[in-house]
Amino acid sequence: MNPQRPRRPDIHSEAFLHSLKKRQLKLSIACAATFLVALLGLPLLNYYAPEFMARRLFGFTLTWFILGVMFFPFVWLISWFFIRRSIALEEAEVREVAGKEVSG
Numbered sequence: 001m002n003p004q005r006p007r008r009p010d011i012h013s014e015a016f017l018h019s020l021k022k023r024q025l026k027l028s029i030a031c032a033a034t035f036l037v038a039l040l041g042l043p044l045l046n047y048y049a050p051e052f053m054a055r056r057l058f059g060f061t062l063t064w065f066i067l068g069v070m071f072f073p074f075v076w077l078i079s080w081f082f083i084r085r086s087i088a089l090e091e092a093e094v095r096e097v098a099g100k101e102v103s104g
Contacts, residue, residue: 031082
């Protein structure tokens with residue numbers, strides 16, 4: 001008698017790839033929207049709250065502090081979040097497919 005070994009999940013199936021792409025699209029849209037809010041929010045804040053944006057912080061006006069000092073770390077933070085979440089989505093999808101194949 002040959003014991004049947006559990007099959008490995010097919011992570012290249014159409015259903016797997018479609019589900020993963022759908023979840024990653026939602027993540028991409030959320031990260032892009034966050035970036036656009038920051039990118040478009042700075043000129044809007046300068047236009048609608050010039051007194052607030054003219055305040056000094058560490059020798060810079062708030063506008064230049066956000067643009068010159070804080071913008072790149074913010075973009076890095078969005079990128080870090082996107083990569084970590086994307087990997088987590090892929091691993092969760094693999095676990096889900098593996099669970100269906102073992103039980104099915």
